[in-house]
Amino acid sequence: MLDAITDGKLTPAQAKAWLTSVVRSELDRIERQRMISRMDPVGSCEEDQRLDWATARAWSHLASKGLHAELSDHDRRTVLNEGSNEADIASLETMLGVLSRDVLSEAGVNKMLRAARDSIQTATGETLNPATETILSLRQLLLAGKAAAWSASEGQEDPSLEQARALAREILDSAPAEISDTREPLHISEEATLIGAPAPIRISAQRPEFSFDPDIVALVERINAERDRDHIKEDTRKQLASQARLFIKATGITDVREITQGHLKFYKSVLQRLPTSYGKSPKDAERTIDELLARAEDLPEKKVGLSPRTINGHLDRFKLIFQFAKSESITISDSIELGLLRVREEKRNRDKREAFTLPELQQVFRHPIWTGCRSTSRRHERGNIVKADGLYWGPILAGYSGARREEVLGLEPRDVVSVDGIPCYHIRDNMHRGVKTFSSERLVPIHEHLMELGFLRHVEEMRQRGASALFPELIATNESQSFGDKIYYNWAKALVLQLDGNPRELCFHSFRHYAIAHLKELPEVSEKQRRDLVGHSGGDVHDEQYDVATSMTVMSGVVAKLPRLF
Structure with missing residues (x-):
């Protein structure tokens, strides 16, 4: 299937999984959009119809002719000959611009890569490590799938009408009438090809239901599928999925409507008894x-x-699950009071994680991981081998920035940039992980010691290899893993060995507390500069809305004030 994109780029199974995901997701989005337009209208019906027409026509144009936002004279004449007017053409040109910019944008590429990785992993169990050619193939399938979904959805009747008619017949006849599911399954044949290839994609429209599945896993999948919900970060999506599985395992309850206060109380007791x-x-x-x-x-x-x-x-994630269920008219028990189950915090926020001291850090970096180990598989024994991988670079990056574990370990080669002549790394959403909050996105100047150690050479080597991550050996191989999991054992063992058992239970996050605490002691470093370095939000509305980011020249000076670790 799809020979044009399987030559060393995507396998037929991967291509089919991604195309199927695109079509299904777009059909679901069209369904929700049209229901909202009917039930909570804004503007005229004619405007909604014009927008639908422009969207369907725009995806078809982009799929067949490429990501060009402008219409040719021939295209304009064709549209006019079909009965459209200049207002329709203006709407189409606007939609072409919006959609092409979104697909080509950095955020659009990252969103596509995450969705493709998830769909291929789920369908095939394979991990997607895309090169440039693979990204182009994924994009080609994305356009084809969007165009096919809109084409298939044109002229669909509201499925809720068929449900209502069946119910009316049941009442009138005083006899039960089966309310059948009128949807036809989505089918993409093995011979399906891209739009523009000799054989067209053959797809039968999926007729949506008006009601929603109350199954907890299905509900969480719908929450996670709404990738435009920017306030739900990638980590939260993973946590929602794993939490749903654990709750079902603990209670045996699969229907969100059946959850009671007692089930949640028992689930809390399980969490308090787990390792x-x-x-x-x-x-x-x-x-x-x-x-x-x-x-x-x-x-x-x-x-x-x-x-x-x-x-x-x-508990907070259950609040999200219940709110989402209610938005779909799924009944949740009125007796549930999540606030009654909250656990009292035992420490102030500032006391929950200990901060490294500089002498402790200097002792940690005397470990063989950084001074020379016996072999790549015997990192805790002294020798003359220094393996410059994620275990080596990650702690150094964190020590010279106060960045979070996933922020540094999940960097991509393209995240290392030069701003005003200053080498930096850009902490932002990418295909492997998101960032914690909006304020977490930031540029961090690279400490001089990192450059002396050859960090930029490592970045260039990864670029030459076409690696999708600076530390590809840390890429998660299943949904439960994060970038830091693969260094956890060796990093924790190094702390125990170097710090006499690590009695203060220092961890990777202790770098963040160390950097903040050190900079707070320096009167020449302002609070705003510290916030900009570690990705904290402003203290008030003025800071958040009217302040500007600290220049890289100033930020480079701030980073330079963090002492050398070894």
Whole structure:
């Protein structure tokens, strides 16, 4: 299938999985959009129809002729000959501009890559590591799928009318009438080809239902499918999915309508009895609740029970799940009071994570990982081999920036840029991970010591290799993993070895507290400069709306004030 894009780029199975995902997602989006237009109209019916026509025509144009936002004279004449007018053409040209800019934008590319990676992983179990040619193939399929979905959806009757007619017949006849699902399954044949190729995509329209599936996993999948909900970050999406599976495993409840206060109370008690290391191993997803709780029985007390912050995070995500369910008219029990289940925090925010001291950091970086180990598989034994991978670079990057673990370990080669002649790395959403908040997106100047150690040479090597990540060995191989998971064991062991057992329980996040605490002691570094470096939001509305980012020249001076680690 799709021979034009499978030559060393996408396999036929990957292409089919991505195209199917695009078509299904677009059909679902069209359904929601049209229901909103009918039930909560803004503007005239004619305007809605013109917008639908312009959207369908624009996707078809982009799929067949490429990402060119302008219409040729021939295109204009064709549209006019079909009965459209100049107002229609103006709407079409506007839509072409909007859609092509979105597809070509950096945010659009990242969104496409994340969606493609998820759909291919789910359908085939394969990990997508796209090169430039693969991105172009994914984009070609994206345009084809969008065009096919809009073409298939034209002229569809509201499926809720058929449901209502069946119910009316049941009432009039005083006899039960089966309300059947009138949808036809989406079918993409093995011989399907791209728009513009010899054989067209053959697709039968999926007729949507008016009601929504109350299954908890299906509900969470719909939340995660709404990728335009910018306030739901990638980490939250993963947490929602894993939380849904754990809740079902613990309670046996699969229907969100059946959840009671008692179920949530029991679920909270399970979280308080799990090993604190729960989720670190991919095998945890396969273990039963009894197996998970049995593992905690022989652990010391401080190694049992998730933290109050983590438990409260689970409750906050249930609040999101219930709100989303209510938005779909799914009934949630009125007796649920999540606030009654919250766990009291035991420490102030500033006390929850210890900060490294400079002497402690200097001791950590005397470990063989940075001074020379015996071999790449024996990183804790002294030798003369220094392997410059994510385990080596990640802690150094964090020590010279206060950045979060995933922010530095999940960087891509293209995230390393030069601004005003100053080498920086751009912490932003990319195909591998998002950023925590809007204020987390920022430019961080690269410390001079990093350049001396050869960090920019490492970046260039990854570019030459066509790597999609600066540290490709850390790319997650399943949904439960994050970038930091693959260095967790060796990093934690290094801390234990270098810090006499690590009694203060320092961790990767302790770099962040160290950098902030160190800069706070320097009167020449302003609060705003510290915020801009570590990605904190402003203190008030004035800071958030009217302030400007600190220049790279000034920020480079701030980074230079962080002492050398070794």
